[in-house]
Amino acid sequence: MAAIDDAMREMLAAQLPILxxxxxxxxxxxxxxxxxxxxxxxTLIYNENTGGRHLANIEAGSKVAVAVIDWDTLDGYRFLGHAEAVQSGPAWEDCLAFAQDNGMGEPKRAVLIHIDEIYSLRSGAKAGTRVDGAR
Structure with a gap:
């Protein structure tokens, strides 16, 4: 199982992830x-606010990838996994609280991304190498 470490958490919080x-x-x-x-x-999570193409793709079973990059350090991560959209339970409650704390409207869904693999996007010789410990 791929594990999100503290450096990854910090980068996700500080940079704009792309799905x-x-x-x-x-x-x-x-x-x-x-x-x-x-x-x-x-697991990653996000508030699905638009209910557009990403949500339709996830509900149709699309695999997902998330890239997050810190331009200043030329470092980043690519998370690969599968997603589910929910409207109840702990993930939904988390998204409602996140929306309220960040001045956002109520989301259409909470989307959970269950991480299967994590790769480095750090510039240099190790770019693209798997960093989640699995082989």
């Missing part, structure tokens, strides 16, 4: 998710 999904099995879709953050040691 990628796939439409119709072939067409890539990417976009920023300003509410994307770590939920626990192996």
């Amino acid at each position: 990628a999904t796939v439409t119709d099995g072939t067409t890539p879709n990417i976009g920023p998710k300003r509410s994307l953050r770590a939920f626990d040691d192996s």
